[in-house]
Amino acid sequence: xxxxxxxxxxxxxxxxxxxxxxxxxxxxxxxxxxxxxxxxxxxxxxxxxxxxxxxxxxxxxxxxxxxxxxxxxxxxxxxxxxxxxxxxxxxxxxxxxxxxxxxxxxxxxxxxxxxxxxxxxxxxxxxxxxxxxxxxxxxxxxxxxxxxxxxxxxxxxxxxxxxxxxxxxxxxxxxxxxxxxxxxxxxxxxxxxxxxxxxxxxxxxxxxxxxxxxxxxxxxxxxxxxxxxxxxxxxxxxxxxxxxxxxxxxxxxxxxxxxxxxxxxxxxxxxxxxxxxxxxxxxxxxxxxxxxxxxxxxxxxxxxxxxxxxxxxxxxxxxxxxxxxxxxxxxxxxxxxxxxxxxxxxxxxxxxxxxxxxxxxxxxxxxxxxxxxxxxxxxxxxxxx
Ligand code: GLA
Numbered sequence: 001x002x003x004x005x006x007x008x009x010x011x012x013x014x015x016x017x018x019x020x021x022x023x024x025x026x027x028x029x030x031x032x033x034x035x036x037x038x039x040x041x042x043x044x045x046x047x048x049x050x051x052x053x054x055x056x057x058x059x060x061x062x063x064x065x066x067x068x069x070x071x072x073x074x075x076x077x078x079x080x081x082x083x084x085x086x087x088x089x090x091x092x093x094x095x096x097x098x099x100x101x102x103x104x105x106x107x108x109x110x111x112x113x114x115x116x117x118x119x120x121x122x123x124x125x126x127x128x129x130x131x132x133x134x135x136x137x138x139x140x141x142x143x144x145x146x147x148x149x150x151x152x153x154x155x156x157x158x159x160x161x162x163x164x165x166x167x168x169x170x171x172x173x174x175x176x177x178x179x180x181x182x183x184x185x186x187x188x189x190x191x192x193x194x195x196x197x198x199x200x201x202x203x204x205x206x207x208x209x210x211x212x213x214x215x216x217x218x219x220x221x222x223x224x225x226x227x228x229x230x231x232x233x234x235x236x237x238x239x240x241x242x243x244x245x246x247x248x249x250x251x252x253x254x255x256x257x258x259x260x261x262x263x264x265x266x267x268x269x270x271x272x273x274x275x276x277x278x279x280x281x282x283x284x285x286x287x288x289x290x291x292x293x294x295x296x297x298x299x300x301x302x303x304x305x306x307x308x309x310x311x312x313x314x315x316x317x318x319x320x321x322x323x324x325x326x327x328x329x330x331x332x333x334x335x336x337x338x339x340x341x342x343x344x345x346x347x348x349x350x351x352x353x354x355x356x357x358x359x360x361x362x363x364x365x366x367x368x369x370x371x372x373x374x375x376x377x378x379x380x381x382x383x384x385x
Contacts, residue, residue, distance in 0.1 A: 038245025045180025296331025
């Protein structure tokens with residue numbers, strides 16, 4: 001934290017009464033694109049994330065500085081003008097959260113100065129945006145002693161992502177970043193928000209995150225399109241079954257109404273949601289039995305479904321996943337929204353040493369891009385430091 005405190009002083013010119021927080025990123029082991037279909041998901045909070053140093057002000061101004069975007073300089077806004085502005089880039093996440101607290105009637109009687117430093121690669125599927133949202137909502141809750149629950153903060157942050165940023169995400173990222181547990185992954189029922197934390201390591205294997213470094217340009221619009229397709233699919237399903245969510249359906253039930261789908265794409269989107277739910281349920285059993293091979297098989301099937309039925313992987317992710325498998329990963333899949341970004345692999349310990357080098361080489365030969373690799377630990381949710 002020391003360099004951040006020094007930097008705070010350099011930017012803001014003082015270092016009295018500082019409050020520091022850390023908000024993790026997340027990796028999703030399995031259960032992809034079903035948190036907006038009432039499904040079961042299996043993410044963990046990770047040690048990469050966003051640090052924030054805050055100091056309350058005496059007026060109602062807010063000043064933000066990000067060490068990751070230092071070329072954008074100091075951004076100053078007031079409590080009276082927090083509307084979204086394209087030119088404010090990353091700071092819109094901060095403004096959106098503050099505005100949402102204000103809109104909900106919470107009395108923020110002063111502004112703050114904020115220094116931010118993130119260790120997550122941005123726009124790579126490890127939830128850098130939810131990490132910053134939770135950093136701000138958690139800090140506001142603490143600094144203004146609002147006594148709101150972690151679940152409330154997660155829902156508020158999701159609301160901002162949906163309505164202020166325009167990304168119609170589910171609740172997975174915000175909830176795991178709020179509720180993460182050290183050395184555990186969270187099995188989260190996104191219909192009820194019930195959470196079970198479970199140890200998520202297989203003895204003899206490592207989780208490795210692999211970044212395609214392929215820029216995700218149109219992710220938000222593609223993501224919203226998938227969400228809409230699921231909505232259309234649900235309308236068809238509901239003509240036949242009294243379900244609330246796509247993930248309430250079984251694949252046998254879906255098979256019986258297959259012929260009623262006039263649009264084949266919508267059918268495939270629904271099939272992904274339904275089968276991914278079944279895979280996540282099966283992965284819970286595999287984890288409980290410490291059956292790494294069974295879990296790995298589910299990872300592979302999940303990737304295949306996201307590739308062919310949901311169409312969110314693409315050349316770079318597929319190439320990286322195939323390279324990982326050819327070098328000895330027993331299972332691998334895209335993690336997060338897809339369309340570029342990151343994948344995860346379950347790698348036998350004895351293969352880990354050369355894994356990044358060998359996979360990186362194949363990937364670079366085939367795509368011309370350099371992949372990055374992260375060996376992550378699973379961590380607690382957002383907290384003071
Ligand atoms: C993004 C969204 C999440 C979830 C994943 C896909 O990370 O923010 O809500 O839908 O994609 O599983």
